[in-house]
Amino acid sequence: xxxxxxxxxxxxxxxxxxxxxxxxxxxxxxxxxxxxxxxxxxxxxxxxxxxxxxxxxxxxxxxxxxxxxxxxxxxxxxxxxxxxxxxxxxxxxxxxxxxxxxxxxxxxxxxxxxxxxxxxxxxxxxxxxxxxxxxxxxxxxxxxxxxxxxxxxxxxxxxxxxxxxxxxxxxxxxxxxxxxxxxxxxxxxxxxxxxxxxxxxxxxxxxxxxxxxxxxxxxxxxxxxxxxxxxxxxxxxxxxxxxxxxxxxxxxxxxxxxxxxxxxxxxxxxxxxxxxxxxxxxxxxxxxxxxxxxxxxxxxxxxxxxxxxxxxxxxxxxxxxxxxxxxxxxxxxxxxxxxxxxxxxxxxxxxxxxxxxxxxxxxxxxxxxxxxxxxxxxxxxxxxxxxxxxxxxxxxxxxxxxxxxxxxxxxxxxxxxxxxxxxxxxxxxxxxxxxxxxxxxxxxxxxxxxxxxxxxxxxxxxxxxxxxxxxxxxxxxxxxxxxxxxxxxxxxxxxxxxxxxxxxxxxxxxxxxxxxxxxxxxxxxxxxxxxxxxxxxxxxx
Amino acid sequence: xxxxxxxxxxxxxxxxxxxxxxxxxxxxxxxxxxxxxxxxxxxxxxxxxxxxxxxxxxxxxxxxxxxxxxxxxxxxxxxxxxxxxxxxxxxxxxxxxxxxxxxxxxxxxxxxxxxxxxxxxxxxxxxxxxxxxxxxxxxxxxxxxxxxxxxxxxxxxxxxxxxxxxxxxxxxxxxxxxxxxxxxxxxxxxxxxxxxxxxxxxxxxxxxxxxxxxxxxxxxxxxxxxxxxxxxxxxxxxxxxxxxxxxxxxxxxxxxxxxxxxxxxxxxxxxxxxxxxxxxxxxxxxxxxxxxxxxxxxxxxxxxxxxxxxxxxxxxxxxxxxxxxxxxxxxxxxxxxxxxx
Numbered sequence: 001x002x003x004x005x006x007x008x009x010x011x012x013x014x015x016x017x018x019x020x021x022x023x024x025x026x027x028x029x030x031x032x033x034x035x036x037x038x039x040x041x042x043x044x045x046x047x048x049x050x051x052x053x054x055x056x057x058x059x060x061x062x063x064x065x066x067x068x069x070x071x072x073x074x075x076x077x078x079x080x081x082x083x084x085x086x087x088x089x090x091x092x093x094x095x096x097x098x099x100x101x102x103x104x105x106x107x108x109x110x111x112x113x114x115x116x117x118x119x120x121x122x123x124x125x126x127x128x129x130x131x132x133x134x135x136x137x138x139x140x141x142x143x144x145x146x147x148x149x150x151x152x153x154x155x156x157x158x159x160x161x162x163x164x165x166x167x168x169x170x171x172x173x174x175x176x177x178x179x180x181x182x183x184x185x186x187x188x189x190x191x192x193x194x195x196x197x198x199x200x201x202x203x204x205x206x207x208x209x210x211x212x213x214x215x216x217x218x219x220x221x222x223x224x225x226x227x228x229x230x231x232x233x234x235x236x237x238x239x240x241x242x243x244x245x246x247x248x249x250x251x252x253x254x255x256x257x258x259x260x261x262x263x264x265x266x267x268x269x270x271x272x273x274x275x276x277x278x279x280x281x282x283x284x285x286x287x288x289x290x291x292x293x294x295x296x297x298x299x300x301x302x303x304x305x306x307x308x309x310x311x312x313x314x315x316x317x318x319x320x321x322x323x324x325x326x327x328x329x330x331x332x333x334x335x336x337x338x339x340x341x342x343x344x345x346x347x348x349x350x351x352x353x354x355x356x357x358x359x360x361x362x363x364x365x366x367x368x369x370x371x372x373x374x375x376x377x378x379x380x381x382x383x384x385x386x387x388x389x390x391x392x393x394x395x396x397x398x399x400x401x402x403x404x405x406x407x408x409x410x411x412x413x414x415x416x417x418x419x420x421x422x423x424x425x426x427x428x429x430x431x432x433x434x435x436x437x438x439x440x441x442x443x444x445x446x447x448x449x450x451x452x453x454x455x456x457x458x459x460x461x462x463x464x465x466x467x468x469x470x471x472x473x474x475x476x477x478x479x480x481x482x483x484x485x486x487x488x489x490x491x492x493x494x495x496x497x498x499x500x501x502x503x504x505x506x507x508x509x510x511x512x513x514x515x516x517x518x519x520x521x522x523x524x525x526x527x528x529x530x531x532x533x534x535x536x537x538x539x540x541x
Numbered sequence: 542x543x544x545x546x547x548x549x550x551x552x553x554x555x556x557x558x559x560x561x562x563x564x565x566x567x568x569x570x571x572x573x574x575x576x577x578x579x580x581x582x583x584x585x586x587x588x589x590x591x592x593x594x595x596x597x598x599x600x601x602x603x604x605x606x607x608x609x610x611x612x613x614x615x616x617x618x619x620x621x622x623x624x625x626x627x628x629x630x631x632x633x634x635x636x637x638x639x640x641x642x643x644x645x646x647x648x649x650x651x652x653x654x655x656x657x658x659x660x661x662x663x664x665x666x667x668x669x670x671x672x673x674x675x676x677x678x679x680x681x682x683x684x685x686x687x688x689x690x691x692x693x694x695x696x697x698x699x700x701x702x703x704x705x706x707x708x709x710x711x712x713x714x715x716x717x718x719x720x721x722x723x724x725x726x727x728x729x730x731x732x733x734x735x736x737x738x739x740x741x742x743x744x745x746x747x748x749x750x751x752x753x754x755x756x757x758x759x760x761x762x763x764x765x766x767x768x769x770x771x772x773x774x775x776x777x778x779x780x781x782x783x784x785x786x787x788x789x790x791x792x793x794x795x796x797x798x799x800x801x802x803x804x805x806x807x808x809x810x811x812x813x814x815x816x817x818x819x820x821x822x823x824x825x826x827x828x829x830x831x832x833x834x835x836x837x838x839x840x841x842x843x844x845x846x847x848x849x850x851x852x853x854x855x856x857x858x859x860x861x862x863x864x865x866x867x868x869x870x871x872x873x874x875x876x877x878x879x880x881x882x
Contacts, residue, residue, distance in 0.1 A: 041715060049627050050628040056594075056595050056598055057628065062628075227637075227830075229638070230711060230830045254711070255828065256710065256711075257834065258693075264700060268700065268704070270710075392841065421576060422576075422841055423578070423581055426580050427577045431592070
């Protein structure tokens, strides 16, 4: 056993110096994968089910392959947050495959100059033709990639032009501040079109079957092996042309479903990273020697309680306000989130001071106020309503619902908790929008308040599970959506929109969720809006 | 012998209606599940149109009878469809995961039999003795401790505190390269390849999960052995054998044990089939890529093809298992013949 421990200890860097020369003879028998200090081992609870983000049915954890194995035209910058951790910076757009870009004089097109030295992992050059093929694919295959492209007003292949080998032009349908950031999300990745075309067939013109298992990108890492349900091994692309070559040679990403086991592995020092830890473990492990827990509030995301306006008592805004005044915010935050994240209650003014989003809603726990509002609305006797939660998110929804149920009972609203299976949840809450009172979790990738409003407050839009409609919001949101943030009209519009939804509370903010990552002997972890692991900046320490 | 072969053939033909029934029932049951896979797999920002596109791609927009005909046709050609949640063909998933589950379950059963049967025999021959009490304690503990609890306790003690067990990272620690796929059983494949380092590595990973499962399966086996031995030992033919002056060993093993084995084998078959599907919790705790966690995850997200493939594979396995058990009966007790049935 000691023999094995030293091999693994060597591999993970723990005690490598302490063991010193005595271990050196073992180096000969080390398998290639265990070559010392530039291997990072990370564990996660989720399965990667495809290496192609454009494929139908590709799940969220798989998006990281698009990030690490493919490049985009542009990327976001990096900034250091207050707590010293790293985060992407949505305010800064940096070159990736493109070395520069400029808008045409009328502002209706963007011309990108590609790096002439840009190479795919197979050594062939990255040309404008590859970019065009990849973008055509993203807007044509349907499903999630097409929807995401559309968010940046990238809707049809005719918009994309390969001017010459290294010049690529996007013709815009409308001027929108969302277009450039949308080119930096994982979806518009650049695929090696020559390789993909070879494997395209008549039934499968976009080589979906091939790219599903065999990436053809230019990214910082290659996929060395992939066993769905077990592990994914990244291997460094030593000839990466779109950025500085990463410090680590291999990253082994192991799937370990049980959080208790993941925690034990990190505590024992057998892994360098536990990605997306439960809040409870993050709370208990923070402050532990040797382990760094990074907790980053998820941008543009809110966990909320949603009263559905299609149901009678909730049509009255005073009833919704009464519920907002009765939620035991602090208890919910401490019990359901273990205090990880950011509070979104207790705002001082009913009008927002700035356009930060999410920011504290002007509600707190005040049962007398809640009772008075219910009286006023004519529901002094109270009423009965089911409170629906998603079984697959019961880790936080169940404690939150129980605490809310308890306080609602105090103002006469009798709730029964209805648990809906995960497979049914989206249909019931978002598609059919038929749950009278429920918990909801939308977060937007593009970090603008108007983007959140577009998805969550406009009538008929997917995440507006409250069936909310307000004429002013319906006008203001589309106006603000594409407007540059610097526009003098932008801030007043956003402030007005926030003021309205604070007053009418179709969504009662509980707290801003957080992403927890535990690391050991590892630096360079960076938070991204897509909440997946970017392994490019990791460094062993 | 020829008679036995033809009966085996007959038994297999008898299994055909069972399999057909399983195909129909599993198809209908998955469709009856709540939830809409098209909505689920359309992803976070899906709109009506992209959901409809996925529904068409999955063939879920067709009438149920047509979907069934397509499915039945595919099954006949050996195509079980693609799993949505893992993104792989179901057949490939099963081929990867079934050996993992079988290796774990068989090792656990081997372990529990090697303890339970001698223990049961000893307890039966010395009722009321210390061995009997030990047997009782083990049985009670085995039944009352849930597997995930035993698993986590074992990890805590042997991995976390003592550091003598390898990290609970599935079938093989990442420093080993997995053996070439021959049977899918790592122990066998590594032995074939002559890679003893990997063999030891795979064995080490097996110890804790197999012990967890063994503790759980020990109970029914030990109890059944003890009860069967007790009833055999108190029967007339044992009294006769003793009266005839046969040696105690001969009485115990040739006469009593052989007769006691029948119910034990029956229990073993039941325990095996039960454990194979039900060790989800052990698989989760030890990150074991087995078939139980696969089926549960597929069920949660209404992944039709994967659930149907799992049910079909299990049905085939049970048919084979029952056949093997029936054959074992005839070996143990020649009075039981296939021909009479």
